[in-house]
Amino acid sequence: MAKKIGFIGLGTMGKPMAKNLLKAGFSVTGYDINSDAVKDLEKADGRGANSPEEVARQSEVIITMLPDSPDVENVILGSGGVLESARRSSILIDMSTVTYKTVKKVATAAEAKGIDMLDAPVSGGEEGAINATLAIMVGGKKHIFEECQDIFRALGKKIVYLGDTGTGQVVKACHQLITATTLCAISEALVLGTKAGADPELMLDVIKDGTARCWTTEHQQCLSVTSQHASRRGSTIRIWGLVWTWLRILVFPCRLPPWSISSSERLKRRTEGN
16 A cells, blocks of 8 residues: 655645655645645645644655755744654655754654654756656665655655665765856856857857766756846855855865855855845
8 A cells, every 4th residue: 555645845846746756656745835836736636734744644754845954944843843743653754955964953853753764865956856757865774765665766766775864965965066066167167258259158059069068058047147047046055055064064175176166155146136
């Protein structure tokens, strides 16, 4: 019998993920602060809930897919949150991209209530969420990971168990370090070329068919400097924040090139200006 899934966070990533679980035959109860997103899930034969607490009460496995660490802590640990009503022996899977500190804090609180937690951040963007081709990086108890394989297979193509709780976020932070640095490198190249008289759109057209092609060049909206993509730039700033947090925790002297740091600072100023 398919597990009863609770899904909290029906945004750009969460909503298509929840719908893919429905397509795979799971019973899904969802919640989001945006009531329209909940109604959209209901149209896809999912069930809507009025709070995280209500989701947890009805679910065997609770998945959270939220914007940032404070959101995860509030939804799971806060008043009216998941842990106030989740069943003992239920499973919590946080698929958000958050800090190691948040993962440990939530996992410790969940364990005290007899609830197992997996941290399972993803990569692949909105396209991967829609097409169920996400890469999923999982940390937590191995037997709990095995128990949730059917869920992960409904959401992603590359599913990797990495070790103890928190290792999923470790690998995601390393992944984001590469992603953010690459974005900065491409941005610097486009500025250089534009100042020298080249058309940036034509430059990208050449780059994406050459040896410098990568996910960032294939998804050119990530390089937009218009205000309509401010949220994407804000996401990049958050990526850098997660990376710097890890470097401080590990006391690791990561030798990033100076231009990557200055690029991220300029990107932050521009985002705040919008």
